[in-house]
Amino acid sequence: MAKDRSTDMRYQPGFGPLAMICLAVLYAPILVLVAFAFNANASVAQWTGFSTKWFATALFNESFHAAALNTMLISVSATIIATMAATAAALGTTRVKAWRGQTAAFMTINLPLMVPEIITAVSALSFFALLGQVFNINLGIGNLILAHSVFCIPFAYMPIRARLEDMDFTLDQAAADLYATPWMTFRRVTLPLLMPGIASGIALAFIVSFDDFTITQLVAGPGQTTLPIYIWTQVRRPITPELNAMCTILLSISILFISLSVLIGQKRR
Amino acid sequence: MSDTASVSLALREKAERRRSRLLTLPAVLVITIFGILPLLVIVAFSFMSPGAYGGVEPPFTLEAYVSFLFSRDIFDDTLTFTPDYVLIYLRSLTFALGTTFVCLLLGFPTAYFMVTRPVESRKWWLLLVTIPFWSNLLIRTYAIMFIIRDEGLINNTLIGMGLINQPIVMLYTNFSIVLGLFYSFLPFMVLPLYSSLEKLDFRLVEAGYDLYATRSRVLWRIIVPMAKPGIVAGCLLVFIPTIGAYVTPLILGGGTHLMVGDLIAQQFGSSRNWPLGAAQAIILMAGVLVALFFYVRTTSEAKLHG
Numbered sequence: 415m416a417k418d419r420s421t422d423m424r425y426q427p428g429f430g431p432l433a434m435i436c437l438a439v440l441y442a443p444i445l446v447l448v449a450f451a452f453n454a455n456a457s458v459a460q461w462t463g464f465s466t467k468w469f470a471t472a473l474f475n476e477s478f479h480a481a482a483l484n485t486m487l488i489s490v491s492a493t494i495i496a497t498m499a500a501t502a503a504a505l506g507t508t509r510v511k512a513w514r515g516q517t518a519a520f521m522t523i524n525l526p527l528m529v530p531e532i533i534t535a536v537s538a539l540s541f542f543a544l545l546g547q548v549f550n551i552n553l554g555i556g557n558l559i560l561a562h563s564v565f566c567i568p569f570a571y572m573p574i575r576a577r578l579e580d581m582d583f584t585l586d587q588a589a590a591d592l593y594a595t596p597w598m599t600f601r602r603v604t605l606p607l608l609m610p611g612i613a614s615g616i617a618l619a620f621i622v623s624f625d626d627f628t629i630t631q632l633v634a635g636p637g638q639t640t641l642p643i644y645i646w647t648q649v650r651r652p653i654t655p656e657l658n659a660m661c662t663i664l665l666s667i668s669i670l671f672i673s674l675s676v677l678i679g680q681k682r683r
Numbered sequence: 684m685s686d687t688a689s690v691s692l693a694l695r696e697k698a699e700r701r702r703s704r705l706l707t708l709p710a711v712l713v714i715t716i717f718g719i720l721p722l723l724v725i726v727a728f729s730f731m732s733p734g735a736y737g738g739v740e741p742p743f744t745l746e747a748y749v750s751f752l753f754s755r756d757i758f759d760d761t762l763t764f765t766p767d768y769v770l771i772y773l774r775s776l777t778f779a780l781g782t783t784f785v786c787l788l789l790g791f792p793t794a795y796f797m798v799t800r801p802v803e804s805r806k807w808w809l810l811l812v813t814i815p816f817w818s819n820l821l822i823r824t825y826a827i828m829f830i831i832r833d834e835g836l837i838n839n840t841l842i843g844m845g846l847i848n849q850p851i852v853m854l855y856t857n858f859s860i861v862l863g864l865f866y867s868f869l870p871f872m873v874l875p876l877y878s879s880l881e882k883l884d885f886r887l888v889e890a891g892y893d894l895y896a897t898r899s900r901v902l903w904r905i906i907v908p909m910a911k912p913g914i915v916a917g918c919l920l921v922f923i924p925t926i927g928a929y930v931t932p933l934i935l936g937g938g939t940h941l942m943v944g945d946l947i948a949q950q951f952g953s954s955r956n957w958p959l960g961a962a963q964a965i966i967l968m969a970g971v972l973v974a975l976f977f978y979v980r981t982t983s984e985a986k987l988h989g
Contacts, residue, residue, distance in 0.1 A: 423889055424799040426792070426902055433796035436789050436873070439866055440815045443826035446836055450829070460839070499710035506706030513700040519707045522714050530927025530971060532944040533725075533964045534718070536951050540728050540961065541721035543738055564718040567710050618817075625819040628929050632951065642821050649825050649934065658829075661822045672817045676810055 444665065451658035468659035478660060481644035484555070488630075488640060489623040491559045496566030496619045501612055503567075504574040509583070526565040534565065535632040542633060554635070561633050562623045569622050570615035573679065577611025610678050617675035621668055722968075729961035737955045747962035768946070768963065775943040776970075778857075779926035782864040786872040786921045787914065794876035794913075795906070798883070809877065816870035824934045827863050828854060855937035863931040868924055872917040879913020880906075912982065919978045923971055943967050 451469070455462035472478055500523075507520055526534065538561040545551045553560070585607070589599040627642040634643060641664055648657045729747050731739040749755075752769065753762040797808040815823065830836045831853040838850035853859050883906065891901040907914075929944035936942070941949075943963065950960025 423892060424885060426795060426898060426906075429792035429796045432789055432792035436793040436869060437811060440812070440869060443830050443866070444815075444818075444823065446830050447822075447826040495713070499713055502706040503710035506703040506708075510703045511696055511699050513703050515704070516707075519711050522711050522719070525714060526718055528923070528971070528975060529718075529722070530923060530944070530967065532927045532929045532947055533722070533968055535929075536947055536960060536964050537721035537725045538717070539951060540957065541717070541724045544724055547738065560713075560717045564714055567714060571710070621817050625817075625821075627819075627821040632948065642819065645821060645825070649821075649828070653829070657825075661819075661825060664819055665822055668818050669814055672814055673810070676813060680806060 447658055448662050448665070451655060451662045453655050453658075456655065468655040469663070471656045472659040472663065475656070475660075477639075477644060478641075481639045481641045484638060485624060485640040485642075488555065488558050488562055489620055492562035492566050492623045493570075493616055493619045495559070495563040496623075497570045497612065497616050499563075500567050500570035500615055500619075501574055501608070504571055504578055504611075508575050508578040523571055524568050527568050531628045534561075535629040538564075538629060539632045555638055557635070558630060558633055558638060558640075561629055562626060565626075565629070566619035566623050570619040573614035573618065573675070574608065574611040577608055577614075581607055614675045614678045617671045617678070621671045621675075624671075625664075625668060725961040725964055729958055729965055731958050733956045733958050735955075737951070737957060739957050744958075747956075747958035750959055751962055751966065771941050771946050772943055772966070772970075774941075775926055775928075778861060778864060778928075778942065779922050782861060782868065782925045783872075783918050783921045785861075785865050786869050787918060790869055790872035790876055790917065791907075791910075791914070794873050794880050797873075797877055798880045812870050812873045812877070816874060820867055820930050821934075823867060824863055824930055827859070827866055828934055831859060831862070854935065855939060857940060859935040860932050860940055860942070863935040864925050864928060867928075867931055868921045871920040871924070875916040875920060876910060876913040879910045879916070883909050915978060915981050919974060922974055926970065926974075927967055 450461070452464050452466065453461055454465035454467070503519070503523055507516060507523075538557075542553075542557045542561075545553075581604075585603050586599055589603045590596075594602070625642065626640075627646065630638075630640050631643055631646070634640070639647075641660075645657070645660060645664070648654075648660070728739050730743050730745065732742060732744055732746065734740045749762070752764060752766075754765040755762055793812075797805060797812070800808055828835075832838070833850040833852065833854065835854075837853070838847075841847045842850065853862075887905050887909070888901055891905050896904065927944045928942055929948060932940060932942040932945050933948075936945070938945075947960050947963045947967065950956045950963065954960075
């Protein structure tokens with residue numbers, strides 16, 4: 415293969431520096447934001463010294479607690495619903511005997527990725543308003559959980575399907591040859607092999623729900639403040655280092671889940 | 684094969700198909716009821732009249748689409764062409780196309796640089812681009828705002844060095860929006876380009892050099908055409924979220940430099956004109972469908988010729 419040959423052949427002038435510029439643009443703002451979360455001064459303009467006091471202030475902030483509880487309730491529920499539906503759907507659409515409507519089902523599952531977020535947001539708002547006015551159905555925070563489940567499904571579906579496509583099905587056949595019932599085969603062979611895909615799906619579904627701002631902002635009713643919504647209310651005020659500390663906490667959680675998903679994904683190879 | 688055997692095989696296949704359908708049903712149901720049905724609801728809303736406190740009321744009317752293009756005189760009902768909304772759409776389109784182009788221009792070298800690293804270090808480069816891809820967009824946008832503010836790090840540093848006396852106003856300008864869009868969606872360009880370039884067969888590059896092609900000729904005639912699926916997918920993945928961008932202009936545009944996303948949200952919020960907002964959303968969706976149509980056509984052409 416080409417990789418053993420001179421690296422010179424792959425070289426294109428200027429591409430390295432351009433790549434470095436791109437990575438600098440991607441990371442510099444985040445690094446500055448995180449650095450100023452550790453600023454001892456209450457001003458966010460001048461660096462005066464290192465301190466972790468803003469993290470303590472943030473963690474003892476009661477509005478932040480309430481928002482964190484709402485976020486956890488919504489994200490965990492949406493992740494459970496989405497991962498269960500996506501796992502079943504991946505099993506029903508990957509490496510099975512083709513069935514009528516399979517392409518349509520596949521397109522439906524991927525549709526939430528194609529619609530701009532703002533359109534998803536206003537249509538969910540309109541839909542729940544209609545449910546409330548005409549049918550007198552108000553699910554409270556359930557509205558947000560269902561709206562989140564919709565866009566979490568394709569994100570959970572992708573890694574599970576990818577895992578199924580790579581899987582070795584001779585083991586399933588071996589289990590069947592040894593007189594395992596279909597349920598036993600699924601429970602003891604297929605599911606354990608599928609687990610890395612499901613774990614990756616859980617991580618991705620959780621991140622997209624945890625980080626969602628646009629859809630939550632439009633659909634959320636009074637008292638349904640999530641962490642991103644709370645951050646937004648603080649961005650509009652004079653900026654404090656406490657806000658940077660909160661952002662740092664949220665970013666760390668996202669990065670933890672992303673790294674988990676990537677690591678699990680790499681392990682399978 | 685005996686008749687009973689083939690009948691039992693057919694039955695088993697039928698049962699398997701049924702099981703596949705049942706397994707797929709919950710996901711399809713959730714998305715249909717809470718994802719597709721709401722899209723139909725806003726289509727219906729766009730043909731209704733605005734309610735006094737938000738929401739919609741009968742009667743059915745085309746007024747929302749008319750007011751997208753015209754303003755109605757309150758005294759004699761005459762219509763005057765008002766391009767305000769159309770201009771916001773054109774602005775968003777310009778921003779989206781410009782952002783897509785800049786992302787491609789800088790994202791392509793980045794992705795190429797990444798795939799030409801040694802195999803062991805490649806996954807770390809990939810992780811570096813994957814982290815911003817999944818990170819909170821609101822917080823990343825706030826981070827941009829934080830450094831380009833009048834009293835942000837950039838202006839403070841320049842003033843501290845004595846290069847300028849007055850801060851350079853960057854926030855709440857077209858520049859800040861395009862910078863924010865580029866920064867937000869660059870990973871959406873790099874990742875598909877990366878997976879496309881990863882499959883590049885470098886023996887073709889070598890063949891090019893053997894035939895005395897220059898570096899730039901190899902780039903434009905071999906590498907770029909081979910990466911076309913990634914280029915098309917990356918452009919689409921950047922274009923769709925940028926044309927409907929909401930968070931970026933909200934934070935970096937400061938409410939004065941509107942894009943379509945904010946315009947739509949405004950109708951559902953302070954303007955309380957849900958039918959107009961619904962009509963604007965449908966017009967945006969139509970634009971996205973045109974982009975998707977071109978995508979499907981390009982990819983199916985590639986399959987035909989590939």
